[in-house]
Amino acid sequence: MKLVTALDSDPSTKALAYNTIGSIYADQGKYQWALDNFNKATGADPGLDEAYFNQGAVLYNMTFYERAIKMFMKVLEVIPDDWEAFFLSGQSLGLSKKMG
Numbered sequence: 001m002k003l004v005t006a007l008d009s010d011p012s013t014k015a016l017a018y019n020t021i022g023s024i025y026a027d028q029g030k031y032q033w034a035l036d037n038f039n040k041a042t043g044a045d046p047g048l049d050e051a052y053f054n055q056g057a058v059l060y061n062m063t064f065y066e067r068a069i070k071m072f073m074k075v076l077e078v079i080p081d082d083w084e085a086f087f088l089s090g091q092s093l094g095l096s097k098k099m100g
Contacts, residue, residue, distance in 0.1 A: 015045030022054055031058050049078050053085055060088055065096035 022037030035058045041051035056071030072089035075082055 011044045012048070015041040015048045015051065018044060019048060019051045019054065022051070022058075026054065026058055026061075031062050034058050035062075049075050053082070056085065056088060056092075060092055063095075063099075065092040065099070068092045069096070 018037045018041035022034045022041060025031070025034035025037060035055060038051045038055040038058065041048055042055070045051075052071050052074045056068045056075065059065075059068035059071060069089050069092045072085040072092065075085040076089065079085070
């Protein structure tokens with residue numbers, strides 16, 4: 001985490017670093033670690049929409065569908081034509097109803 005510590009002075013760069021680290025963990029199936037880093041990314045830069053999408057994708061993979069929908073909706077508020085967020089929010093809704 002020395003890289004992220006070194007970037008303390010620039011929140012957007014720090015957010016991108018956390019988002020990248022989170023993506024690496026997600027690719028490895030380490031979803032909780034990925035989620036922690038995506039949360040840090042949005043904490044550093046609340047305007048980093050990609051990190052909200054990534055949170056939603058990880059929550060979807062963790063079967064936390066209702067929480068995933070909230071993240072995808074955040075993305076859709078800013079980027080209404082994001083087909084992936086739209087598709088995954090619909091998938092999440094369908095799966096949450098099956099489980100509920």
